[in-house]
Amino acid sequence: xxxxxxxxxxxxxxxxxxxxxxxxxxxxxxxxxxxxxxxxxxxxxxxxxxxxxxxxxxxxxxxxxxxxxxxxxxxxxxxxxxxxxxxxxxxxxxxxxxxxxxxxxxxxxxxxxxxxxxxxxxxxxxxxxxxxxxxxxxxxxxxxxxxxxxxxxxxxxxxxxxxxxxxxxxxxxxxxxxxxxxxxxxxxxxxxxxxxxxxxxxxxxxxxxxxxxxxxxxxxxxxxxxxxxxxxxxxxxxxxxxxxxxxxxxxxxxxxxxxxxxxx
Amino acid sequence: xxxxxxxxxxxxxxxxxxxxxxxxxxxxxxxxxxxxxxxxxxxxxxxxxxxxxxxxxxxxxxxxxxxxxxxxxxxxxxxxxxxxxxxxxxxxxxxxxxxxxxxxxxxxxxxxxxxxxxxxxxxxxxxxxxxxxxxxxxxxxxxxxxxxxxxxxxxxxxxxxxxxxxxxxxxxxxxxxxxxxxxxxxxxxxxxxxxxxxxxxxxxxxxxxxxxxxxxxxxxxxxxxxxxxxxxxxxxxxxxxxxxxxxxxxxxxxxxxxxxxxxxxxxxxxxxxxxxxxxxxxxxxxxxxxxxxxxxxxxxxxxxxxxxxxxxxxxxxxxxxxxxxxxxxxxxxxxxxxxxxxxxxxxxxxxxxxxxxxxxxxxxxxxxxxxxxxxxxxxxxxxxxxxxxxxxxxxxxxxxxxxxxxxxxxxxxxxxxxxxxxxxxxxxxxxxxxxxxxxxxxx
Numbered sequence: 001x002x003x004x005x006x007x008x009x010x011x012x013x014x015x016x017x018x019x020x021x022x023x024x025x026x027x028x029x030x031x032x033x034x035x036x037x038x039x040x041x042x043x044x045x046x047x048x049x050x051x052x053x054x055x056x057x058x059x060x061x062x063x064x065x066x067x068x069x070x071x072x073x074x075x076x077x078x079x080x081x082x083x084x085x086x087x088x089x090x091x092x093x094x095x096x097x098x099x100x101x102x103x104x105x106x107x108x109x110x111x112x113x114x115x116x117x118x119x120x121x122x123x124x125x126x127x128x129x130x131x132x133x134x135x136x137x138x139x140x141x142x143x144x145x146x147x148x149x150x151x152x153x154x155x156x157x158x159x160x161x162x163x164x165x166x167x168x169x170x171x172x173x174x175x176x177x178x179x180x181x182x183x184x185x186x187x188x189x190x191x192x193x194x195x196x197x198x199x200x201x202x203x204x205x206x207x208x209x210x211x212x213x214x215x216x217x218x219x220x221x222x223x224x225x226x227x228x229x230x231x232x233x234x235x236x237x238x239x240x241x242x243x244x245x246x247x248x249x250x251x252x253x254x255x256x257x258x259x260x261x262x263x264x
Numbered sequence: 265x266x267x268x269x270x271x272x273x274x275x276x277x278x279x280x281x282x283x284x285x286x287x288x289x290x291x292x293x294x295x296x297x298x299x300x301x302x303x304x305x306x307x308x309x310x311x312x313x314x315x316x317x318x319x320x321x322x323x324x325x326x327x328x329x330x331x332x333x334x335x336x337x338x339x340x341x342x343x344x345x346x347x348x349x350x351x352x353x354x355x356x357x358x359x360x361x362x363x364x365x366x367x368x369x370x371x372x373x374x375x376x377x378x379x380x381x382x383x384x385x386x387x388x389x390x391x392x393x394x395x396x397x398x399x400x401x402x403x404x405x406x407x408x409x410x411x412x413x414x415x416x417x418x419x420x421x422x423x424x425x426x427x428x429x430x431x432x433x434x435x436x437x438x439x440x441x442x443x444x445x446x447x448x449x450x451x452x453x454x455x456x457x458x459x460x461x462x463x464x465x466x467x468x469x470x471x472x473x474x475x476x477x478x479x480x481x482x483x484x485x486x487x488x489x490x491x492x493x494x495x496x497x498x499x500x501x502x503x504x505x506x507x508x509x510x511x512x513x514x515x516x517x518x519x520x521x522x523x524x525x526x527x528x529x530x531x532x533x534x535x536x537x538x539x540x541x542x543x544x545x546x547x548x549x550x551x552x553x554x555x556x557x558x559x560x561x562x563x564x565x566x567x568x569x570x571x572x573x574x575x576x577x578x579x580x581x582x583x584x585x586x587x588x589x590x591x592x593x594x595x596x597x598x599x600x601x602x603x604x605x606x607x608x609x610x611x612x613x614x615x616x617x618x619x620x621x622x623x624x625x626x627x628x629x630x631x632x633x634x635x636x637x638x639x640x641x642x643x644x645x646x647x648x649x650x651x652x653x654x655x656x657x658x659x660x661x662x663x664x665x666x667x668x669x670x671x672x673x674x675x676x677x678x679x680x681x682x683x684x685x686x687x688x689x690x691x692x693x694x695x696x697x698x699x700x701x702x703x704x705x706x707x
Contacts, residue, residue: 003704026700028691037703044704058701062690070643071679072558072665074527076686078534109523114531155644160522186649187324190587195643199692200678203640206592213587 005044009058010091020055022126023093025107027100028063029230035237036099036230042259043099043123049264050135054097060087064106071196078114081106085116095119097126099255101156101229102194108161122157124166124228124254131173138261144174149257150181150222152213152236153188154229167228167254174261179220189213191227191235198231214239218249225251271353271488278492285499289574292612296567301515308514311654316513321652325581331386335422338383339506342376342429349488358446359436362455374458377433381459384426391419401580406599411502411578418503425490432483433457434464435476441465444473505577509653512575515568516654521645524662529555558666561627562608565660572655573605582647582657588640595640597647597657603632604660629664638664639676 013020024047029036047054065080088096096118098104108120121129130136149171157163164185171178183189192202192209202208214236217225225240227233230253237251314320319336322329348361362369394402394415402415437460439445441453454461468476498504536542559565582597583589589596607628614622629638641661648656668674675683682692690697 003701004707005704007701007704009701026703028693028695031700031703032691032693032695037706040703056701056704059698061700062697063686063692065686067692068683068686069524070662070665071675071682072662072667072669073683074530074557074666075534075670076683078526078530079537080686080690082534082538105520105522109520110526113526155642155646156522159645159649161520187585187646189590190642190644190646192587192591192642195641196679196682197642199682200639200676202591203588203593203595203636205588205640207590209587209591209642212591 005041006048007044008055010055010060010093011058013055014091018053019092021053022095022097023088023091024054024056025064025096025098025100025103026056026061027098027103027230029234030099031061033230033234035233039230039233039253039255040099042253042255042264043097045259045264046127046130046136046255046262049262050130052130052135057087057091062087064103066102066106067196067199069106069110070194071199077110081111081114081116085111085114088116088118093118095121097121097123099123099230101154101160102231105156105160122161122163122166122228124157124170125163127255127258128166128169131170136258136262138173138258139263142175143261144176144224144257147174147176147224148179148220148222149174149176149224149226150179150217150220151184151254152181152191152217152225152227152232153185154227154232155188155190155194157228158188159186167226170254170258171226174257176224179222181216181220183216189216191229191232193231193235198234208239210235210239211242214243218243218245223249224257225249226254226257227251228254268354268356274488274492275350275353278495282495282499285496288612288616289499289504291616292608293567293570293574295563295608295612295615296565296570297563299566299568301517301568304518307518308516311516311518312510312514315516315652315654316509319652321650321654324650331389334379334382335386335390336506338376338379338426341379344372345376345429346491349484353488359448359455363448363450370456373433374456377429377457377459380426380429384423387419387422387426391416391423394419401584404580404583404596404598406596406602407578407580411602414501414503415578417497418501421490421494421497425487425494428483428486428490430460430463430483431479432487433460435468435471435480435483437461437464438468438471439473439476439480442473444476502576502578505575505653508571508575512571513654515571517568517656517659521648525659527557527666529557556667557670558668559660559663560629560667560671562604562611564667565604565628565663569604569656569660569663570608572657572660573601573608575653576601576605576655577653578602579652581650581652582655585646585650587642587644587646593640594634595637597661600633600637600657600660601655604628607632629667633664635668635674638668 026040030040062084063080064084065077068080069077096107098107098120101122104120104122107118127136151167151171153164168178190209191213225236227236233251233253240246240249240251319329319333322332351360352358393399436445437455437457440447440455443449468479556564562570578598580598586595586597614624638661643658645658648658685692685694689695
């Protein structure tokens, strides 16, 4: 725990003979992207505040292989998967929480067939559990009281894994007014980053997908666009900037909303 | 009487030709790769009942769903009347079930008549939104030419079918009321059919016995001819969904939509690479069949992908929910399915004519579906979600990408960079793996 935030790594835990209850899988965006790092820190603060015994892999974590797989490079995906499974099994990991729906989907759905069996949660699911069990209390909730918040469903959380309610129930816990976009839940529109699009220019068209989605979010006249995915966050933030609406509408991860409401 | 003989010959031809074409389609579908979709049968029956029989996913758009439901119910229930037509046709009788079934007969035929009227209205509505309102979803460029004609042809055939039913029943009502009908006279003065008992006298009331019999026969034979034409048109048409929706939903993917298949052939290779005891110089298994990764042509896809292609009725709900298509990109999931079917028909014919090793120098990828199309996909599953018969265009797109990347190393340059980064640093960007925890030290 040589770092400022006192985030324990698996290696440190093991050295001191301890086992965490849950491994926090930070993900590449959460580790390196400046915006996504704030989401990572919000998740860490909540976990620490709720006294959840967790650890991260730190330098032993590596890409799950999701973007490689979706871009057609099955070799690279399986190489990544099998190396990650070796690390995870080496630490006898049972339960994982991810900060990213893409990591969540891959670890949960695509690793078991390759030998990696874990109980995997997206951070919104864990947060919902913490609130339901009374471990997490939203004392400073007044901050979002009555504010209009719209939730953008990340494809890999929603359609891909049928998780629609966990993030929404968290928004309701903030006493905020949840306003839905025209296309939401099962019919939610992608932000444009999935399927490895995040890492390439879009094909020729007449509009960027994130612009289309941001316009829809702006139509709700919400003050906050909540997401649960670092890539959606980037795409929606860019969309808001392009529309020149940064002053009126913020793009925040559910974890950031919860951390902020708990005065963390 | 000659008519039972004509009837029997027509029926044998009608059903025979259909069976021949149906077997060809089956043969084509089985050109696909193996895939086991027979687990969890209880769940499969449930999905088929809800999605195919109950049309659950159609109701995402309630108005077209209701119109479609009317057409569908009319179609299914009219087949009951067809049983009588067949029995009458073979035994040279007329309305053979009426005396024995009594009130139930009147109820069933009346019910069919009401549904037929609704179906007629629905068909007119469908024709208008396609041709007059020019609904964008039904007028996209992939529908130009045959697909558009196909769609209109089906609707016109349906209108004709309903018209024949009412010619038959309407004229027969008048005949019956005047004691001229060939149906057993029960002394009740009317067949009591819900629509025809007022519609028949209104339209055909003043006609001679001869004309009435003629109209009734035109209706009866016309109905039968339309049924056989329709049946034999199906194998060439997008309308095949009325049959294939059932097996296609039964064989649905039961996994979470986000889960892509893990290529087994790759797993074997990767395990060898990671096994410290593996002998890199070991002789290859002599029986090993060389496999190509992903799909270049239809025969590289699974049989379920091919069944999907035949089950597609080109409604375009997938395309209208596709983020790439909405924003003007070339990709259209509907076109992926249409291309797959067109290419499969071509390959199937080629194989039947020239034997198993048939090659025509063409392939699904490149000749039908371009690289630009498949790279525009965000893998968001909106198309899969939208499909009323559980077709999965995404799995075809991913398999085509796999072939491009793993067989031909063809991909957008940025993606090549992303792969290199993952290989070298364990992240899609150029950051060192050792720095993964740096965020914990930043304020």
